[in-house]
Amino acid sequence: MRERSAPLESWYRRLIALYPPGHRVVYAEDMINVLMDGAIPDQKRPHLMTAVDLLKGAAAAWVLRLRARGRAQPGASAAIAVLALLMLCIQSITAVGTALDDATASSTGRWGDLLLGLPDLIWLPVVIAAALGLRRSAAWPAWVVGLFWPLLSQLAGVGAVVPDYLGSLDSPLWVAVALIAAAGLLVDGGTHQGFQQLGRTGTRAAIIGVLMIGVATTTVPVVADVLEPRPNLLGLPLLGTGLALVILACAGALTRTRGSWAQVAAVAVAIQVLLFVLFARQDGGSSYSDLQEQINTTLPLTLLSCALIVGWSMVSLVHCAYRTRSAFAEWKPPDA
């Protein structure tokens, strides 16, 4: 029997640790043996191709569980995707409206502004495909756009740090929403099941929440003129309450519990505090224009807030998923 390389084995074990627990229990030892059988003498580290393949395998194993969970509770996953897509729809319409308004209002006809709205426009076919039931087809473009949205925004805004209606307070939020929508679309379940899972109260709360977010984040002049000078009085509470309604509707769909008004208020206040801490200026000025300027000049803060909100959203989603009755990570094939 050939002597095993301990460093190589520990490298493989570290990579296999990325697999879901259910997969590791059944296949880990077998995989280690196969990997070690395929190693060349004195090999200390995995080949790049093997490492990439193991990472791909880990992703596939997690997706398999996500889909299995979707089959067990298709409505809950569909509900999340429905909500996220509603929010993206509002964002797309707002962005296109702003771009059209800018282009037509300008004496020079800044039709180039329409190009800046293209990353948002990409969401419209995704939303339509999902609404028509083509969830799988919509999922992959959603992942691509969700992951590369910030990059697309940068590319679309040639010469600009962040386009004005993409890169303000809402940018990290929308990236998080995009990723949640993409994850939700990967699991099985139909749009009508999503609304069923939300229930009548949940659907109402979700629609009101989405509309509040849409109004709070819009830059369409008629609305923005009212909100912009008073962000702490109108904008942030509107945004926080809208988000709270949507989050509690999502949580209710996943855990089959219904949020109370006290919970809505608590989550709304928490979100407002979070946003205020993240974006408030040291000197106390905090109009949206100031925030925009600050974000443009303090990119690390933007990235940090983006990471925080995306991470927080994902942790919340995973936490909710773990609370459901169906086994998520512990799912095993029938014969295992």
Added chain:
Amino acid sequence: MATGMQEPTFLILAALAAGPQHGYGIMKEAEQLSGGARRLQPGTLYAALERLAGEGLVTTDHEEVVDARFRRYYRLTDAGAGLLTEETARRRTQAQVVTRRLRAAGLMARAADVLTRPSTPPAIQGMP
């Protein structure tokens, strides 16, 4: 269901057609079946095995310890064998249709000629 079976899935099922195999054996068998063109990596193999087990196409046959190493053998289920048969028939039909079209267009003989023609060995520097 047989429509659109991916190559690694087909190779794994085909590798198990002759009888139970352990992971490394499946990889070797798949490489041989593909004429050396396709080498399955363990990540791909075990992700596919888990999915196929979940779909009831593959199951664990037995486990053993050889030279202090754990080995699990996998085999096709009846459903797996049925699906492999369907997929094989589908591929055979497709191949027959393409062959007929090539013959009708008179391209088959030319293609065979190109394939059987001995290739010119590369010139080596310093050799006449």
